Amino acid sequence: MLSVKDYDSGVENSWCPGCGNFGILASMKDALASMGIPPEKVLIISGIGQAAKTPHFIKSNFFHALHGRALPLATGAKIANHELAVLVNSGDGDCYGEGGNHFMHAVRRNIDITVLVHNNKVYGLTKGQPSPTSDEGMVTKIQSDGVISETFNPLSVALALGAGFVARSFSGKPEHLSRIIQEGIKHKGFSLIDILQPCVSFNHVNTFEWYKKRVYDLFEEGYLPDDFNRAMELSRVWGDKIPIGIIYKKDKPSYTDKIKTLQNGTLLSGEYLSEKIRRAIESL
Amino acid sequence: MSIDISVKIGGGAGQGIQTVGDILARVCLKYGLYLMAINDFESRIRGGHSFFQIRISDKPVNAPNHKINLLLALDKKSFDLHKKELVKGGLCLMEQNDASSDKNIIGIPFLELAKESGGKITSNIVAAGACLALLGAPFEIIRTVIAEGFASKGDDIIEKNLNAAKAGYYAAGKIPFKYAFRWKASKPKGILIDGSKALSLGALAGDCRFAAFYPMSPATGIMAHLAAVSNDFPLVVEQAEDEIAAVNMVIGASFAGARAMTATSGGGFCLMTEGLGLSAITETPIVIINAQRPGPATGMATRTAQADLLFVINASQDEFPRFVFAPGSPAEAFETTARAFHLSDKYQVPAIILADQYLNDSLFIADKALKAPGKIKKFIVGDKDLKNPAEYKRYLLTNSGVSPRALPCSGKALVMVSGNEHREDGHSSESIRTRIGMVDKRNAKAAKMLSEINPPEIYFPRSKILLAGWGSTKGAIREAVDMLRKEKISAGCVSFNDLWPFPAAAAKKAFLACEKFYMVEQNSTAQLGRLIREQTSLSYSGTVLKYDGRPFFPAEIADGIKKNMR
Numbered sequence: 001m002l003s004v005k006d007y008d009s010g011v012e013n014s015w016c017p018g019c020g021n022f023g024i025l026a027s028m029k030d031a032l033a034s035m036g037i038p039p040e041k042v043l044i045i046s047g048i049g050q051a052a053k054t055p056h057f058i059k060s061n062f063f064h065a066l067h068g069r070a071l072p073l074a075t076g077a078k079i080a081n082h083e084l085a086v087l088v089n090s091g092d093g094d095c096y097g098e099g100g101n102h103f104m105h106a107v108r109r110n111i112d113i114t115v116l117v118h119n120n121k122v123y124g125l126t127k128g129q130p131s132p133t134s135d136e137g138m139v140t141k142i143q144s145d146g147v148i149s150e151t152f153n154p155l156s157v158a159l160a161l162g163a164g165f166v167a168r169s170f171s172g173k174p175e176h177l178s179r180i181i182q183e184g185i186k187h188k189g190f191s192l193i194d195i196l197q198p199c200v201s202f203n204h205v206n207t208f209e210w211y212k213k214r215v216y217d218l219f220e221e222g223y224l225p226d227d228f229n230r231a232m233e234l235s236r237v238w239g240d241k242i243p244i245g246i247i248y249k250k251d252k253p254s255y256t257d258k259i260k261t262l263q264n265g266t267l268l269s270g271e272y273l274s275e276k277i278r279r280a281i282e283s284l
Numbered sequence: 285m286s287i288d289i290s291v292k293i294g295g296g297a298g299q300g301i302q303t304v305g306d307i308l309a310r311v312c313l314k315y316g317l318y319l320m321a322i323n324d325f326e327s328r329i330r331g332g333h334s335f336f337q338i339r340i341s342d343k344p345v346n347a348p349n350h351k352i353n354l355l356l357a358l359d360k361k362s363f364d365l366h367k368k369e370l371v372k373g374g375l376c377l378m379e380q381n382d383a384s385s386d387k388n389i390i391g392i393p394f395l396e397l398a399k400e401s402g403g404k405i406t407s408n409i410v411a412a413g414a415c416l417a418l419l420g421a422p423f424e425i426i427r428t429v430i431a432e433g434f435a436s437k438g439d440d441i442i443e444k445n446l447n448a449a450k451a452g453y454y455a456a457g458k459i460p461f462k463y464a465f466r467w468k469a470s471k472p473k474g475i476l477i478d479g480s481k482a483l484s485l486g487a488l489a490g491d492c493r494f495a496a497f498y499p500m501s502p503a504t505g506i507m508a509h510l511a512a513v514s515n516d517f518p519l520v521v522e523q524a525e526d527e528i529a530a531v532n533m534v535i536g537a538s539f540a541g542a543r544a545m546t547a548t549s550g551g552g553f554c555l556m557t558e559g560l561g562l563s564a565i566t567e568t569p570i571v572i573i574n575a576q577r578p579g580p581a582t583g584m585a586t587r588t589a590q591a592d593l594l595f596v597i598n599a600s601q602d603e604f605p606r607f608v609f610a611p612g613s614p615a616e617a618f619e620t621t622a623r624a625f626h627l628s629d630k631y632q633v634p635a636i637i638l639a640d641q642y643l644n645d646s647l648f649i650a651d652k653a654l655k656a657p658g659k660i661k662k663f664i665v666g667d668k669d670l671k672n673p674a675e676y677k678r679y680l681l682t683n684s685g686v687s688p689r690a691l692p693c694s695g696k697a698l699v700m701v702s703g704n705e706h707r708e709d710g711h712s713s714e715s716i717r718t719r720i721g722m723v724d725k726r727n728a729k730a731a732k733m734l735s736e737i738n739p740p741e742i743y744f745p746r747s748k749i750l751l752a753g754w755g756s757t758k759g760a761i762r763e764a765v766d767m768l769r770k771e772k773i774s775a776g777c778v779s780f781n782d783l784w785p786f787p788a789a790a791a792k793k794a795f796l797a798c799e800k801f802y803m804v805e806q807n808s809t810a811q812l813g814r815l816i817r818e819q820t821s822l823s824y825s826g827t828v829l830k831y832d833g834r835p836f837f838p839a840e841i842a843d844g845i846k847k848n849m850r
Contacts, residue, residue, distance in 0.1 A: 011711050043692045045536070048703075056702075056711050061692035063539055064702040064712070065532070066562050072496075072529035076536025076544065077692070079520050080494055084540065084693050105525040260515050267493045268541045268691075270518020277488050277656040280513065284475040 004029040007039055009059045020197030020208070021050060023171035024118055025057055028087075030174065031181035037085055044087045045074040047099060049125050051091035051118035068098025071106040074113050075255075081266045082256040085185060086113040093123050096132040096152050103154075107161040107190055112254040114184040114191040117154065118171075120199035121206050128202035138205060155235035155247055158192045159228065165191035166231065166248045170215050171198070172208055176244065183246060189254040196242070211242070218245030225249045287317070287342045287465050290352040291415065292369070294335040294362025297328055300408030301358065303433075305336035307412045307449075309476060309647055310429040311421055312340050316470030320759075321647040322348045322835055327501070327585040333361055340419075344473075344651060346613065346759025350837035353463040356415050357382075358408065363389070373462035377414055390418075390459055397451040402444030409445045413452030420464035423453055474650045479643035479756070480505030482614035482654070483547070483573055486621025488517060489656035492571070493542035496522045496533040501585045502641035503547040503575040527552035531559030531572070538568050539701065541664065541691040543625050547573035550592050551581065553599070560634055561600035564726070566701045567679070567687070569628035569635075571621070576640040578833045587833025588641035590755055591807035594815065596636045597784050603723075605730045607635040608784035612741075612758030615650045616781055617643065622657065627736055629663050631729050632686060638783075640806070642835040643756035667695035674698075677708040681721060685728030730785055737782040739790030744769070744776030750794065750801040751845060752824070754780040754812050756835075761804050763838035768845060775845070777804075780812065792820040800825040802848055804841055807831055 007029040015021050032042060039059040046052035048067035055062035065073045070088050078086050095103050095117045106113075121138075123129040130138055132152035139146050158166045165187040169177040177195065184191035196215070198208045218225075218234075223245065225231060231248035256262050261270075293304050305321060312319045318341045325334035337352065339345050351371045357363040357378040367376065367388070376389045383391030392414050398407035409430070416426055426449055434442045483506045487495065497507040511521040524530035530546045537544040548556065553574045563570045574596060578589040590610075597608055607627055611617040621637060628635035665688040667673040676697030680687040687708075692699040700710030705722055707713045742750075743762055753761045758779040768775040778794050778801070780787075795801050795816070803813035803824045808831045813824040828844030830836055 009711075040696055040698060041693055043540075053712075055700075059698065061699045062701065062710075063536070063566070063692075064704060065535075065566075066558055066703055069528065069532040069559070069562075072524065072532035073536035073539075075522075075529075076494065076496065076533035076538075077540040078536075079522065079533070080537040080540035080542035080544070081691075081693070101525050102529055105529065259520055261518060261520055267518050267520060267537075270493070272491050272660045273517055274656050274658050276516060277485065280488070280516075281475065281485060281654045281656070284477055284481070 002033040002036060002038060004033050007032060007059045009057055011056045013057055014053065015050060016201050018200040019050070020120060020171035020199065021054065021118060023174050024116065024177065024195055024197065025054060027174045027177035027181060028054070028058060028116070030178040031185070034178065035182055035185060041085060042087065043077065043084045044089060045070045045077065046089040047094040049091035049094045051089050052094060054089040068094055068102065070094065071099055071102040071115070075106060075109065075111045078111055078113055079256060079267065081268050082112070082262055083266055087185070088113055088115040090115060090117050092117060092119040092121060092131040092133040096154055100132070104157070104161055107158050107163045107192070109255045110164060110189045110252065112189050112256060114181070115193065116181065117192070117194050118197050119154070119194050120197045120203055122199050122203040124199050124202055135205065153235065154192065154194050156232065159232050159235055159248055163192055163248070164189040164250045164252050165246070166235070167192065167246045168194045168196065168244045170196045170211055170244050172212060173215070173244070176217060180246065187249065189252060196244070214240060214242040215244045216241060218243050218247070287340060288349070289354070289419065289463050289465070290337060290339045290349045291354045291356065292335050292337045292352045292366055293356045293358065294333065294366055295358030296331045297325060297334050298330045299358045301334055301336050304356065304408050304412040304415070305338060307426070307429055307433065308338050308415065310433065311416060311425050313472050313476050313649070314429060315425055315467055316472060317342060318344050318473055318649055319647070320345045320348065320649070322642065323645040324834070325586050333365065335362065335366070344649070346648065347763050347838050348835060350839050354415065354418060354461070356411055358411065375418065375461055377411065377418065377456070390456070392452065392455050394452070397455060398448055401451045402448035406445055406448035409448040410452035413449035414456035417453040417456040418459060418461045418464060421467055423450070426453065475654070476647055477614045477650050478505070478645060478647050479614050479617050479639055480645070481509050482617040482650070483621050483637070483639060483644070484509035485654060486618040487545055487571070487625070488513070489618065490622035490625025491543050491660040492545050492625060493518055494520050494534065494537035494544040495546065496524045496530040497546050497548065498524050498527045498530050498552060500549045500552045502577055502644045503549050503552070503573060505644055506547040506573060506575070527555035528559065531556040531570070534570050535559060535563050535566070535568050538570055539566070539692065543569070543629065545571040545573065547575065549575050549577050550579045550583070553592065553596065557599045561602065561604070562703045563634040564600065564604035564606065565703055565705070567632040567726070568701070569632055571624045571628055571635050571637065573637045573639055575644050576638060578831065584833045586641065588835055589806050589831065589833065590638070590640055590757065591811065591831065592638060593754065593783065593811040596638060604726050605633050605733055606784060607633065607733065608638065609635070609782055610638040610755030610780065611643070612755060612779055612781055613651060614648050615652045615654060618654045620781060626661065631733055632689060633729060633733070638755055640756050663689060665690050667697055670697055678710045679706060679708045679722065679725070681708060681725055683728070684732055685725045734785040737785055737787045739787050740778045740780040740794065742776060742778050742794055745794065745797065747776030748774035748799045749845070749849070750798040751775065751777040751804050751841070752801050752812065752816070753777065753804040754783060757804060757806060760836040760838050760841060764841035764845065767838060767842040786815060786819045788819040791816055792822060795820065795822045802845055803827045803829070804836070805829055806836065
């Protein structure tokens with residue numbers, strides 16, 4: 001039996017005390033231990049940002065890469081060895097801002113990875129600028145008259161692009177989050193988990209208490225995530241009540257399921273075909 | 285008498301210039317002639333002006349000629365644009381209705397003959413037949429090439445095209461042409477190949493398993509060739525959403541253990557530079573082909589250039605070792621690409637190959653056999669190779685700078701990689717000792733990397749003057765040297781394939797042995813000349829630079845050198 005302790009990396013944590021990231025980290029460890037996936041079988045890819053530091057704090061194989069580029073990097077790793085369990089830790093700026101284009105196309109590819117977006121609706125690492133998910137009107141040092149742009153809605157966007165697993169959770173509900181992460185890992189295909197998370201240093205609007213009052217669990221309501229139109233409607237619910245849980249789930253072949261070359265094993269397991277190359281040259 | 289004939293086929297995009305060119309090339313190849321051909325086109329799908337220019341000889345040819353013997357003008361514009369290039373006694377073949385009374389013009393009713401034989405669409409085949417008849421080619425060989433070329437389209441299509449070729453052949457058969465020659469059959473002199481195909485085959489020979497790209501001229505052909513064979517090999521080719529995604533996918537795939545590459549042109553390479561740095565700091569091997577075209581920004585999409593040398597040597601912030609190569613022919617492109625995969629893997633560094641539109645889109649007869657290695661040497665460790673896998677450190681400090689590389693999830697060894705500066709175990713660190721240690725570790729690879737670098741190839745080393753160039757211009761520069769030597773000028777040339785780490789000692793030795801050396805490059809500031817000066821303290825005496833987007837002609841290089849010598 002694995003315990004959460006088996007995932008301790010021994011690296012000193014650098015998040016602010018009280019940061020929502022701690023809840024996400026704990027839920028990840030719990031989910032992996034519950035599923036019996038040992039550290040050496042986990043591959044975590046991350047971009048840049050406070051969220052992207054996560055893999056340093058969880059014993060695993062990892063690649064802490066560039067800002068916004070975790071998804072293409074994870075895509076390449078998954079194609080090279082589609083037997084790997086690949087998780088991505090990203091943030092609202094990393095995934096929906098700098099990496100917005102990659103987000104769209106990773107959803108379209110339906111690459112089988114589980115993407116955890118630590119959504120604190122603000123830029124933490126660069127100290128308090130608004131992110132794509134910041135509420136319209138949010139006042140910051142730079143946007144002193146308030147944020148002008150509309151709020152980015154990752155759930156609606158993912159649904160519109162055909163995502164087969166769209167979920168939202170809250171860092172303040174560790175059991176709920178652990179369960180959603182497990183469901184995301186089990187899902188064959190692109191799994192988006194947008195995780196609401198307070199930023200104690202820079203977001204004084206969407207606080208722990210603010211969320212605590214608003215979130216409600218769809219599962220407890222008996223919601224079935226199998227209707228696209230209902231899911232689309234639900235993805236737009238935001239205000240006094242904020243739904244959390246699996247918004248939509250649909251099984252379909254993932255990217256690597258559709259590539260002929262990969263049906264007899266991973267790219268790594270294929271033989272080097274010197275003779276065949278010689279014939280290709282001769283046929284010119 | 286030796287044969288050296290150039291035929292230019294000009295017309296609008298979509299008129300079937302490629303098909304005519306391909307038939308001419310295959311006929312010559314099958315008959316044992318040497319040939320090379322360039323493709324000149326605009327960034328459009330229909331209309332405009334394009335041409336295919338083939339040079340046919342009984343001796344090896346590796347550059348285009350500036351003069352033409354026969355012009356096949358599929359439209360009127362082609363005659364107006366290129367009539368000045370015709371040699372004395374040269375002819376222009378064109379549609380009878382468009383033909384003027386110019387004495388060099390032979391009008392043939394291509395369209396009329398096409399309608400009678402294979403249908404309107406075959407008028408370019410009529411023209412090909414006429415062209416080959418003028419050159420004196422036997423019809424039997426044309427029949428064979430057409431039957432092979434249209435084999436996949438069925439007997440009816442073959443028949444129609446054969447009839448069209450025959451109609452053109454007999455319409456032009458009796459016309460006297462000063463440059464017709466006796467066709468003597470012999471064995472093909474090698475395989476017919478363009479740079480794109482050579483690069484893609486080189487990638488296969490280097491055990492490339494994953495390739496990601498975003499379409500960009502003139503690099504797309506490489507990926508098209510790879511994609512075409514991806515079901516026959518353990519290979520996945522993915523069209524990414526942009527070049528940034530492409531390079532990061534390649535890094536991800538390589539990290540997980542698949543040799544991986546991307547191909548782009550200068551603009552796409554600009555977008556990849558942050559990824560290049562990520563490959564460097566994480567010591568993840570990758571191969572990038574930059575098929576150069578004139579820039580900056582969009583520049584000229586379908587033209588050729590050699591102006592990215594100093595850029596790719598220095599691209600990305602901060603400093604790190606890398607390999608940079610620039611093959612001088614398709615055979616070199618094949619070898620160099622396979623070697624780039626090997627060396628990138630061995631030293632865990634990025635390797636960049638500089639190709640260009642001229643190399644990628646031109647047809648050559650490969651001057652040596654392309655041979656894939658029998659097996660691939662791997663540079664990966666697993667638990668069984670490690671004393672204590674649980675203590676594995678991806679960035680273990682070693683004298684060579686190269687650390688044992690394990691793959692993620694392949695055993696007990698945890699592979700931890702960070703684009704932040706990191707400790708030996710891969711966790712981020714900003715400690716002074718760690719930072720200095722890691723920079724020194726990465727730089728330590730350079731010495732051994734240099735020992736892998738081939739010296740430049742020298743043609744007539746004991747000459748008074750040397751022409752120096754790099755990459756695809758090799759063929760044109762060598763021919764220019766031959767021309768100069770015919771005029772009793774003691775000239776040779778130095779051709780660089782391996783450019784970084786720079787082979788400074790070999791370069792210095794070569795240039796110290798001559799009286800003067802001149803830079804011949806397709807950029808406006810003599811980038812290799814500047815690099816040579818930086819690396820050897822030796823300065824060139826003059827330059828022949830061409831940056832109009834068109835490939836070098838040997839004669840213009842020879843003329844440029846003579847001007848320099850005056």
